Amino acid sequence: MFQIEGLTAGYGQATILREVSLQAAPGEITVLMGRNGAGKTTLMKAIMGLVRAEAGQVRLDGTDLAALPPHQVPGHGVGYVPQGRRLFSELTVAQNIEIGLGAGPKEASKRRETRDEMLELFPRLGERMGQRAGTLSGGEQQMLATARALCLRPKLLLLDEPTEGLQPSMIEAIRQVMVQMRDRGLAVLLVEQRIDAVLELADRISVIEMGRNAEDFTKPEIAPGEARLRAHLGV
Amino acid sequence: MEFGPYLMLAMLEGAVLAAVLALMASGLSLVFGVMRVVNVAHGEFYMLGAVMAWVVTQFMMGLGGGPAVNFIAAAVLAPLIVGSIAAAADVVILKRLNYDPERVIVATIGLLYIIQQAALMGYGPDAKPVVAPFNERIALPWVAWGENGLEMYYPWGLSTTSYKLFVIVAAVVILAGLRLFMTRSRAGLVMRATQLDGEMATAFGIPVERVYAIVFGAGAALAALAGVLIVPIQQAHYLMGGDALLLSFIVVIIGGLGSLAGTVVAAVLIGMSDGIISVFFTPTLAKIIATLAVALVLVFRPQGLFGVKNR
CATH class of the missing domain: 3.40.50.300 (P-loop containing nucleotide triphosphate hydrolases)
Structure with missing residues (x-):
């Protein structure tokens, strides 16, 4: 609660x-x-x-x-999706997700599982892993901001x-x-x-x-x- | 000596300066890039690196170590000691100022004088040498048209030392390592995320103040390493940080504050031009031209050659 x-x-x-x-x-x-x-x-x-x-x-x-x-x-x-997304714009999609995972599960297997889950939830991000976050469309940026927060496995x-x-x-x-x-x-x-x-x-x-x-x-x-x-x- | 060999000699001297400058300015640029503060005491960490190298080699000599072992010990210990001092200064001083850019400038000016005067009291006013681990003279070849076509010969005076070549190679290896660290490692990723948006980095569990202390320490350690590398060529002196700081500022302003790639390119430009102009004309003219280059960059491209506008 x-x-x-x-x-x-x-x-x-x-x-x-x-x-x-x-x-x-x-x-x-x-x-x-x-x-x-x-x-x-x-x-x-x-x-x-x-x-x-x-x-x-x-x-x-x-x-x-x-x-x-x-x-x-x-x-x-606590996972946070801020107003205006505030992605790490110079980092790639994969690196933004990695930052989210950093505050999430500690075990490598759980991290992999979480990452795969996010890519299942937002398949479009899977096609853009090497792309810089700042170059994504507004919708894709929002997906990434949400995925990054969910990587923490928040309550x-x-x-x-x-x-x-x-x-x-x-x-x-x-x-x-x-x-x-x-x-x-x-x-x-x-x-x-x-x-x-x-x-x-x-x-x-x-x-x-x-x-x-x-x-x-x-x-x-x-x-x-x-x-x-x-x-x-x-x- | 003819013009060609003379130019090559000047370029070699310039490359040594560029290598040391690139290392030192990378530390300054790293600190500004991640923390958005200007460290005016950066030159003193360079001086402290050189002084520590002398202290460590003296201590090792007492234990019966040879020049190579002594130098390796200095190259490892001096950056570690100086980096720790800088990290402690970050926690004790900069953190309390909440990393406010203006107050950090004033605080690091104070730190500059504290370190400088401490070095004067503890180390003394004299310049002291550190023996290079190796220092063989290497004669360099040149080619010219002779009676039988293109001929290779060794002009008198065209030579360098193995240690100077080592400084260039060492700087390249360290800078490549720094680049790999920043782009490939988890710690580098954390630093870059902190650089891009400190508040968001905090929101994702990154202890930003700890990152700042590490970055400030790492920046100072890079300056100290530059000091260790230069001290067998140029003796350690408590006032040696001033000129080095000025050149580092010139390099990071031209390269773009916070851009490591820009810093390296600018260090090569400034180092080479300094070497060439100093050999053919005077060192003063080299400094005048470098300062003029900064003025031109500030007027026409204030963000520097590789800097990003309005970050």
């Missing part, structure tokens, strides 16, 4: 998140929504330890991630606007992967701006405004609460 309790975090003197609480259960897709500048990406970074928490706890299966050095967070089972998968700027067929492919990961028992925490894209997909929606919790919707509350959700997002 993944739980955030009373998280306050920010950059230097600027506090962005104030006492944010959230939870994501295994086998569920939790969607984090909010207007631009609400603090969604900062929350993702705070979970990864890339933005230091001033107060509060970030717990994954009992471990307080906020108390760990940032580089130890992925080792505890919690963080996806920050993974469908941004992608063509419909790619959006559907990424959606399928998210569903597949949820069905495998991963806790998926997804940042998404488009309501239509998440209405069916989400098991839980959490809205933040100005760095604070605004409203939470459980699965049965999502459809009836659509108007309120739109009001929160101003659409």
